Every structure is written in C-alpha cells, then in structure tokens.
C-alpha cells in the first residue's frame with residue numbers, strides 16, 4: 012500500500028492547502044487543467060484552488076494513491092471532477108498515455124501546470140552522482156519541455172502554460188546544486204517558450220516559490236527549525252499562499268502577461 016505523504020506533518024505547521032476564507036469567483040469556469048505533481052504540496056493546493064474557481068482538473072502523480080485520492084476528494088468537494096493520472100511524467104510512455112486519456116476525456120486542454128519536481132538531500136558537489144544529476148534534470152526540466160511540446164496538440168488560442176521554478180533559480184543554493192540548475196533552466200524555458208508561442212496566443216509564465224511547507228522539504232532538509240526564517244517575513248509560506256498566483260496567471264486577469272515569473276518568497280531569500 013502506498014504511503015500518504017500528506018500524513019507527514021505532525022508539527023501543525025504544514026501544509027495548508029486552502030484557506031476557508033478563499034472565495035472562488037468562477038475565474039476558471041469550464042476550464043480543463045492538467046497539474047503535474049497535483050497529489051501533494053503546491054500542486055495539490057493548485058488543484059483545489061482551480062476547482063474552487065470552476066475548473067475540472069487532472070493530476071499527474073508518481074506514487075501515493077492515498078495522496079492522489081485525497082486531492083480528488085477535495086476537488087470533488089468543490090463540485091468539480093479530478094482525473095487521476097498515475098505514472099512517472101519523465102517517462103515518454105506515460106506522457107503519451109496521459110495525453111491520450113486527456114484527449115479522450117476532454118478533447119482539449121486549457122491550462123497546463125508543469126509543477127512536478129524532485130530534489131535530493133542537500134550535499135556538496137563531490138557527493139553528487141551522475142545518476143542523481145540525470146534524474147534531477149530529466150524530471151525537472153527535460154521532460155517538462157517534451158511534455159509541453161506534446162500537450163500543444165490539445166491547446167488552442169488563449170491556453171495557458173505555467174511552470175514551477177524556484178527562488179534557487181535566481182539565488183542559487185550552496186547545497187542543492189543540480190536542483191538549482193534545473194530551476195534556472197525552467198525560468199529560461201518560460202521566457203523562451205513565451206516568445207515562441209506568442210503568435211499562437213498561448214501564454215507562458217512561471218512561479219518561483221521560496222521556502223514553502225510541503226512534504227518535499229520535509230523529506231530533503233535535515234533541519235527545518237530555521238526553514239524560511241531568513242526571509243524578510245521570517246517564516247516559510249504555505250501552499251495556500253502560492254496557489255492563488257497560479258489562478259491569477261491562468262485567468263483572464265492575466266491576458267497581457269507572458270514570459271513572466273512571479274516570485275512568492277516572503278520578500279527575498281538567500282538560498283541555503
């Protein structure tokens with residue numbers, strides 16, 4: 012039986028997926044959105060916010076059926092549907108399978124959220140294996156490019172692509188070296204793709220989160236006692252504080268924004 016990562020937090024600090032006070036206003040009514048990594052953390056929060064705004068979602072996830080079903084339950088509570096697409100999104104055969112399923116179920120795709128990402132525990136460069144480097148690059152950026160390319164067959168004028176990069180793309184990180192390099196590549200991908208797809212009127216933007224309480228950081232950081240404390244706001248953020256920016260970028264409110272990255276990091280953050 013797969014293990015649920017949502018059950019990890021014991022300290023009451025995370026993750027807050029959506030605020031009860033968040034009122035949807037049908038900003039994404041009738042939209043269809045695919046969210047990679049939608050089973051957990053930021054992606055889960057995006058799925059639930061999108062549903063509250065009127066969108067149906069499909070979430071791509073790798074492992075935990077429990078977490079995926081939890082997201083599905085939360086989306087259905089908002090009165091929307093949630094397709095579960097299980098498999099490693101960095102594998103070609105899965106990408107093909109996911110897109111076939113979306114084509115069959117929806118026939119079209121309005122919003123692609125490229126959010127799945129991995130990082131290995133912090134380490135010095137001497138200890139980073141070739142295998143780790145390849146896996147991090149393949150998951151975080153290489154497959155993002157090919158999956159985006161292949162998703163375009165289902166997208167038309169007005170569609171949105173939003174990619175999750177990171178504060179580490181800009182600040183670097185002295186112990187998440189390969190990870191930070193992939194995030195820098197994502198930021199450049201966003202700017203480049205935005206230009207390339209402008210003629211088709213498909214808008215491409217990114218979100219660069221700073222320290223956010225999610226299962227990912229619980230798994231890869233040794234000491235979470237200072238997590239986010241070096242930001243001007245002196246705390247880490249919640250998934251519920253990141254997801255509304257994805258709603259904004261996916262909505263008509265962002266009709267004239269492309270090639271941009273929104274930074275959500277408590278003001279600033281010197282990567283550790």
Ligand code: NAD
Nearest residue numbers: 048051052053072073099100127128177220222223225227
């Ligand atoms: P998370 O681990 O809680 O969720 C990510 C999910 O992505 C996982 O549950 C997993 O199912 C899915 N995933 C990972 N690799 C996959 C693959 N190959 N195929 C299919 N699914 C896969 O992490 P999170 O913190 O919510 O991270 C989401 C994104 O935000 C990542 O790209 C991460 O790099 C980025 N980010 C997070 C933080 C932070 O502090 N949490 C900061 C900056 C950027």
